[in-house]
Amino acid sequence: MKSILLVGLLAAIAAPSLANEPISNRLIDYEAFQKIVVESGQEREPRRLTEAAFLNMLAKGNVILLDARSDSRYAMRHVKGAVNLPFTDFTEAALAKIIPSKDTKILIYCNNNFEGSPIAFASKAPSASLNLATYTSLKSYGYTNVYELGPLLDVATTKIPFAGSEVK
Secondary structure, three states: OHHHHHHHHHHHHHHHHHOOOOOOOOOOOHHHHHHHHHHHHHHHHHHEEOHHHHHHHHHHOOOEEEEOOOHHHHHHOEEOOOEEOOHHHOOHHHHHHHOOOOOOOEEEEOHHHEEOOOOOOOOOOHHHOHHHHHHHHHHHOOOOOEEEEOOOEEOOOOOOOEEOOOOO
């Protein structure tokens, strides 16, 4: 008898979410997220940079080089000059502290841009690449001038300079 009551109680608790009734939350907007992903897909490819173009843009200055990986991976190895703000810490206020305006030129890179440093640059599933999430999140926050490193590069042969505890 007790097990029947428990099953009935659990079914009653789960019923609203299983009945395809919308669950309201003003802080989660899946439709807006989908729109940002579609828009990003349309504009992102011409903003993906070769190694040479990435280095050229860095050399010109007037750019924020953003590393959205965790603090610990950033400490091991990061592109020299990068500012670290872990993706999980993205908020309007946190981004505003490091990016002066919504039209500031921002360069991003992620784990999936580098091989040969398997702990600092631990590869993600291609569809879960941090560049994808970082790009769409920056767009969601209104940043309009985002560029990303495109190719997969070996840390031992790239011309991109690194800093961090793993760098000799």
